[in-house]
Amino acid sequence: MKTLRDAYAGGRFGLSFELFPPKSPAGEAALFHHVGRLVEFEPSFITCTYGAGGSTQQKTLEIVAKVRKDFDLPVATHLTCVGLTADQLRDYLRQAIEAGVLSVVALRGDPPKGETAFTKTAGGFGYANELVAMIRGEFAEMGIAVAGYPEKHLEAPDLATDLANLKRKIDAGADAVITQLFYHNEDFFRFRDACDAAGITTPIVPGLLPVTNFAQIQRITALCGAKLPQPFIDKLSAAGDDDDAQFRAGVEFATEQTQQLIESGVAGIHYYVLNKSEAASEVLRAVTLPA
Numbered sequence: 001m002k003t004l005r006d007a008y009a010g011g012r013f014g015l016s017f018e019l020f021p022p023k024s025p026a027g028e029a030a031l032f033h034h035v036g037r038l039v040e041f042e043p044s045f046i047t048c049t050y051g052a053g054g055s056t057q058q059k060t061l062e063i064v065a066k067v068r069k070d071f072d073l074p075v076a077t078h079l080t081c082v083g084l085t086a087d088q089l090r091d092y093l094r095q096a097i098e099a100g101v102l103s104v105v106a107l108r109g110d111p112p113k114g115e116t117a118f119t120k121t122a123g124g125f126g127y128a129n130e131l132v133a134m135i136r137g138e139f140a141e142m143g144i145a146v147a148g149y150p151e152k153h154l155e156a157p158d159l160a161t162d163l164a165n166l167k168r169k170i171d172a173g174a175d176a177v178i179t180q181l182f183y184h185n186e187d188f189f190r191f192r193d194a195c196d197a198a199g200i201t202t203p204i205v206p207g208l209l210p211v212t213n214f215a216q217i218q219r220i221t222a223l224c225g226a227k228l229p230q231p232f233i234d235k236l237s238a239a240g241d242d243d244d245a246q247f248r249a250g251v252e253f254a255t256e257q258t259q260q261l262i263e264s265g266v267a268g269i270h271y272y273v274l275n276k277s278e279a280a281s282e283v284l285r286a287v288t289l290p291a
Ligand code: FAD
Pocket: 048, 049, 050, 051, 052, 053, 078, 079, 080, 105, 106, 107, 108, 109, 110, 111, 126, 127, 128, 129, 146, 147, 148, 153, 154, 155, 156, 161, 162, 163, 165, 166, 168, 169, 178, 179, 180, 181, 207
């Protein structure tokens, strides 16, 4: 298997993990230790995010290239349109292919820090569907995943508009949709049904972030707009300062969420592991993965 396209081919269950570029050598050593743990679950591929404004461009590529080489695993680089011209995006993709990175999570990206709205770079792209079209047209062999939002993208006026925009990315040539993190499976099921109704036939892969720390997840959900269920919030609050109790509550929730999604026939699961392995490992040991 070479690209993320193959991860879901023929009804295969595609398990994937998402990393972010570490900021220090110690962080990098820890990341590779955790990746070593995660590969025991035989992921179909591993991805690494791409920092706002391209700030981590080289690090992102370095991390995925090393994961591919050290663990002999397919990898995907995330790539955003922020601050880059189409030619600079092409250069990055050429470098990725040279490093054996044959898949991309193609994104528009968020506005750079300090800015409130995304502005298209002159000679660049305004929306992810344009990036997807360029990749599919000029780097046809690459696997392409795009972002989907079960609770709607924050800037979209409504779900239907957001879905129509997701369809543009699929029509431009994306192979799979990986969703934003969410904690209400009903939102995902509704989104998947709406994708079906819109004629989106690519795999819709839930993106899950097992909670390990209440304060951290409150920060993350405030940024992306995902809602935490009230009983889960109550449980995390009741854990107080007990880190272990927070971790246990998070793993228990993620285990139930994962199991229900598997039973609903999802094509795969993408875990936002935040460069750690403990929570995802516990969840994956507790659930019954498709054969
Ligand atoms: P788009 O699909 O372009 O959508 C952006 C907004 O514009 C939406 O509201 C959409 O409805 C609307 N829209 C889309 N196309 C059109 C069109 N043609 N005409 C009019 N309106 C349109 N961010 C990073 O900086 N780095 C990462 O590595 C990263 N990885 C991510 C991975 C996943 C799986 C997900 C779900 C998100 C990730 N993000 C990342 C966050 C992402 O960059 C933001 O959510 C960003 O605000 C939108 O990116 P997009 O690709 O979904 O944009």
